Amino acid sequence: MNASRSLRAAVAAAVIAAAVLSAAGRAAAAIPKKDVWYTQHYVIMQDFEKKAYRKMSETGRQAFQxxxxxxxxxxxxxxxAARLEHVKKNFWKENNQQPWNTDRSRVYLLNGSPASIDVDQNAGWATSGTPTQFLQATDRSNEDVAAxxxxxxxxxxxxxxxxxxFTFVQPxxxxxxQGSGNRYLGDLETYNREVTFGVADLEAYKAQIGALVAKKK
Structure with a gap:
């Protein structure tokens, strides 16, 4: 009975992991990777800035930066700068080429350090992982996340x-x-884009951006 229950739990864990990986794959397709400056800054940019930046020539983008x-x-x-340095030091294991370009890093760059971090620990990693891994024991003893x-x-x-x-996905x-308190999550992110990283003279700034978009070379 216990073995059957454990197997069902393992299968359920595998299904959840597969769903997470599928959603992550779809999201990853929309994440910029080539323009290093943009990969660092787009999370704090307002929509009109991102839209304009994508229309600019290479010279225009350099001027915009x-x-x-x-x-x-x-x-x-x-x-x-302080937040970027933090993610470089703490989240590099997920993406050693662009440590700022991960889910946790993007949230940190925009919102800063959370007031608290609650953790859910898994005592039985033999029943976790991807569908091809969930029956294999996994040694995480040397990881700083402590299982x-x-x-x-x-x-x-x-x-x-x-x-x-955030959920852990091997390796x-x-x-x-999930983002909960979803009704106000967007308000928090908008506040940080428009206030924490806001612009004093927005109309003048938009006019300058428009000139950069119009500049072809």
């Missing part, structure tokens, strides 16, 4: 608590599977 921080405060730039299978990052926003849930990847 300088303009982007010129119209923002020194504090905003220092905040971003955590999920992390929940909590951010207070106004009178609410916004939560991001070493954390995929976002």
């Amino acid at each position: 300088e303009l982007f921080w010129a119209v923002r405060t020194a504090d905003a730039r220092a905040t971003f 955590n299978r999920a992390e929940v990052w909590v951010y207070p926003f106004e009178k609410y608590f916004i939560k991001y849930t 070493y990847s954390w995929k976002i599977v």
